[in-house]
Amino acid sequence: MDTPKHQPPALPAAEMICFSLYSATHAMQHAYKPLLEALGLTYPQYLALVALWGEDGQTVGQLGAALQLESNTLTPLLKRMEAQGLVVRARDTRDERQVRVTLSAAGREMQARAADIPRCILEKSGLTLEALLALRDQVNSLRDQLRAD
Template identity: 65%
Template sequence: MGQPDLKLPDMICFALYSANHAMQRVYQSLLARLGLTYPQFLVLMQLWTEDGQTVGELGRALQLESNTVTPLLKRMEGLGLVNRARVAKDERQVRVALTDKGRGLQAESDAIAGCIFDACGMAADELLALRDQITGLRDRLRAV
């Protein structure tokens, strides 16, 4: 039961909170010249893997609700990165498809991934092990 009275810098929650912000800042400096925000880049990552996912599928992949994803996708549509269209078979669903512009940005993504890897400053195998630890923690937290 419980870790008593740790201070802020000692808490796992603050480690995640501040590390996530630090990561976003590094990405943002690289994404700025593409005119992308960090969540927009994550959406593109997911669509590059599989184009034409529905809003719900994207939300499950990003672990976000429709009240976050819908405005995000509308802004991306406004930027000409994606198209949104109701699915004929089931009019409740909306399919999101990459435009040429959205697809074209994938070319830049390898260079960005390389910069991020370098910025992490650790060996690839260590980084993958850390990722698995964090992912495991996340999945246990989600199961609460």
């Protein structure tokens, strides 16, 4: 299992950064999987919870801005989380176009149960917190540049 037996052919230079991000994202999700499975969460659901722990009662649009996802992805995701009893979705009484997503008691309690995950991932990364934050800044900068278009 630690013997690749096949050497993947080199990709053209400019493709490799895209493939690096692509495969690193998958590896990251793989690292989170066992930790999240114990909590019955998927990776995007966990990210949504992290956002809500930071600020509860966000609208679908605000969550979309935070997670960079559209309503066509968020609506079914949030419905599944509501079915699990993690959040409550309710139309804003002031502006009925908006749907506010609020943590339930179970959703708030999940924060304590997930408290060790960041440290776990930091350990698995084999990097210091400083190195990880520096890498994060570079990746964010690339992302923002790509978005600017």
